[in-house]
Amino acid sequence: MPNAIRIHRHPLSGHAHRVELFAKIGGINHELVDVDLMAGEHKKEPFLTLNPAGQVPVIEDGKIVVTDSNAILVYLARKYAPDWLPTDPVREAEVQKFLSLAAGDIAHGAATARLVTVFGAQLDAERPKAVARSAFARLEAHLDGRDWLVGPKPTIADIAIYSYTAHAPEGNVSLDDYPNIQGLLNRVEALSGFVPMQSTKVGLAA
Ligand SMILES: N[C@@H](CCC(=O)N[C@@H](CS)C(=O)NCC(=O)O)C(=O)O
Numbered sequence: 001m002p003n004a005i006r007i008h009r010h011p012l013s014g015h016a017h018r019v020e021l022f023a024k025i026g027g028i029n030h031e032l033v034d035v036d037l038m039a040g041e042h043k044k045e046p047f048l049t050l051n052p053a054g055q056v057p058v059i060e061d062g063k064i065v066v067t068d069s070n071a072i073l074v075y076l077a078r079k080y081a082p083d084w085l086p087t088d089p090v091r092e093a094e095v096q097k098f099l100s101l102a103a104g105d106i107a108h109g110a111a112t113a114r115l116v117t118v119f120g121a122q123l124d125a126e127r128p129k130a131v132a133r134s135a136f137a138r139l140e141a142h143l144d145g146r147d148w149l150v151g152p153k154p155t156i157a158d159i160a161i162y163s164y165t166a167h168a169p170e171g172n173v174s175l176d177d178y179p180n181i182q183g184l185l186n187r188v189e190a191l192s193g194f195v196p197m198q199s200t201k202v203g204l205a206a
Pocket of ligand 1: 012013014015016037042054055056057067068069070103
């Protein structure tokens, strides 16, 4: 790979972390570019040209710009780490289902509950915490007898789910009732190249 992929991120963003994590684990040459969300750098040029939605993560792969964490995972897997995204139609559909879970109930649940404690967002935390617990109960049942979310080896589905699930306690969502999920998180953390997301001592993680 001639040039490093530039990953625009913030160290406390789980959406950005899943991209960084996959780049590390997938052995994809990359560099991190920190975006100062607190100073509003993501709502100004030149960042808005990269992502008109004004959000991290964004990657630049030469002249190619890809936004949205799950879209980035698909792009990186297809281009540089194909073992992480099965081509079998049933398995690929399963992976997409978990990417949707990551963008849906994990984002609206665990990630949103954490916005309140880590970033001081003025939101009622009870609903996202309930959404998180419901999503985790479904994940827990799915993982019964399975090491990975889809098939016999890790895929980008496991990476997409990892960051906000591992950091759910920061948003006051306990993982104590979910031993299968804890097992999955441990297996992801044991993968070669694993890099943790910066933790914050808030909520149940205080
Ligand atoms: N669907 C997007 C969501 C990304 C997202 O929510 N990013 C947050 C950081 S975790 C952000 O940049 N927020 C700033 C804002 O929306 O103003 C993705 O998966 O990349």
